[in-house]
Amino acid sequence: MNRRPTVLAALTLTTVTALCLSACGNDDTTDNAKDTGKIAGADTDEKTSASPTPSAADSSGRPEITFPSDAKNVFKDQKTGSAVKDAVVADSALATNAVDEAIFQGSTGTKALGFYNTGKALSNSITYVQQYIDKSNTWVGETRYYDYKVTLSGDKAAYVAYCSDESDSYIKNKKTKKVDKSPGTSNSFVEYHTKLAKNAKGVWQTTDIASTRGSKACQQ
Template identity: 65%
Template sequence: MTRRLRLLTTATAGATAALLLAGCGGGGGDKSNDKIAGADTGASASASPSVSASASEAAGRPKITFPSDAKNVFEDVKTGDATKDAVLADSALSTNSVDEAIFNGSTGTKALGFYNSGKALESSITYVQGYIDSSDTWIGQVRFFDRKVSLSGSNEAYVTYCSDESKAFIKNKKTNKVDRNATTSRSYVLYHTSLTKNAEGVWQTTNIVSNRGDKACQP
């Protein structure tokens, strides 16, 4: 790996992406890609107020922490709709939970199974295990932007978003070598995700498909 590579489920990407897009269309939700007032919801050693402090510190929710040299930044946190905002918050925490597992070198972290279920949890475990097996982690910053949420009934939602990985790099734990490759079109990734609200009120990510180098996310 020469650059931080984010999650792709074992499902067929094209078919699943089409399904998720169809779900977004049918949900009657926000179809815009407007950036919501940019709040930093990256989980560093101190959690941000927009996602980690409000959602992650609620009763029963595991706290997520990052090392000081890595950070996720989520734009578009507020939509003006409380339900959509809750979906976006838990979607961000799902992402953070996967990265926390990478940093901890463990697929058994509490947050990983708390914010992910079904295919998303299965592929997250496989993804994290790949880092563990190669003694890798990542450093730097990943920016998540153009986050769009669509609701389908009271317990299902779909979130699409882009990531900018141009400032994030793979680091080997044994050698401390950091792969600092030049930024290319593949530094930008488009995601389609499905979420389901569980009995505890958590919007768990249940499926996720990514398309690296997608034109929709290019600067």
């Protein structure tokens, strides 16, 4: 089942070439390596690192992210051998979780959404979440994220490419409680290219995102 609305890809696909070219031309493998949306929590001045699990609140001031019991994101291939890159991937995963939490809560005003996403990524995420809200939809099941690749550009910018498999996640209508369990297809696989920036207090915020549904690279 393709639980993701296609508009996210349509809104951001034009940036994928620029993101890829920037990443390839600005590789920094050392460990020393904004627009702000007007929603709750969209302050770029927030706190430092956390685990990419759905519940990620800690003493640093990061918002807690909670999922319902019938939905789960699974993140694989997150360890790169670099502490900096691992922190980038962890916050990238939390940005993903923040978008899904907004879907579950039926609100684009959640604190985590604007905490881990900013700029184009935030505005596109708001549009994306709003599609679920307008249709009274949510999702259930499990989505897998894998094959993370990180490129650092200096000490405050990074590019992350990764894949997702939505074969086991399904759209659920909140009003009718009906779950669309259509079988997965090649379109259940999505390739993402994202840009992140480290803010003043150490959070790697996703600033731009491009996605390609049906990516053959993610099906290997």
